[in-house]
Amino acid sequence: MTMNPEKVKLGIAPIAWTNDDLPELGKENTFEQCVSEMALAGFTGSEVGNKYPNDPEVLKPKLDIRGIQICNAWFSTFFATRPQEETIEEFIKHRDFLHEMGAKVIGCSEQSYSIQGLDKPIFDEKPEFTEEEWAKVAAGYNKLAELAAEKGMKVSLHHHMGTGIQTPEETDKFMEMTNDDVYLLFDSGHMYYSEGTQESVEKLLTKCVDQIAHVHLKDVREEVVAEVKEDKLSFLEGVKMGVFTIPGDGAIDFDPIFKILEEADYEGWMVVEAEQDPAKANPFEYAVQTRGFIEEKTGL
């Protein structure tokens, strides 16, 4: 199976070098080492990490010289629990920064009541939204889509472990409740982690594929998921133990994932986002390994 390199671009996230959610992981890795190794491993896109210069005039030349483009950056929304204007105000700043950097997509996650950064068992205490909260979230994202369109950009929702939009049913509900200009950021690792089956990943992907604006590729180590469940561990404890890994190194079969995207004529970025402890999983070596895996599977 081959994917069209004119349509599908490959990026990698800085989270494997320095983890912004767990800053002690990879604190020794510098911004320049990170982006140099991304380029050396054969990637042309990156998301934005905390160590990246936040002035586009400083950041852009440092990426241009390495042949790297910014394709997205995480944005947290709080529509269920805070006044809409608060999220909107922050979103406009974020949108304008990404627009200046040349990105076309803004990947957002609804973080009201999220436990992803808390010391709570990830499989037992995820939030559930009331119908009233769902309505606020949907209205908020419809507004973000309009604001993104002002700059020719797309807003996309990242379904995420430990949030109110984690499972296939919740993701589906979100997509049904929002307008057609609200897109999905599909993350293979989060869907597999939530449901534990290849089938659920493929089913959601097939159902939503025409609404996907951005893809995060990550794999899952099933034996670590079992420990997380058994010992009632938090999301970040799971990350430290290696619940996520690079595509090709875990339980997920990526052949059907690439096939579904290709058959739907997916156009956009696929970003390897495999957060692990860099002391145990050398980020450059893992980047090179997964770049080879993706080339073998897709021809990209």
Ligand SMILES: O=C1C[C@@H](O)[C@H](O)[C@@H](O)C1=O
């Ligand atoms: O897109 C993501 C951003 C990270 O901060 C997050 O926790 C990770 O798991 C992810 O998928």
Ligand SMILES: [Co+2]
């Ligand atoms: Co992700």
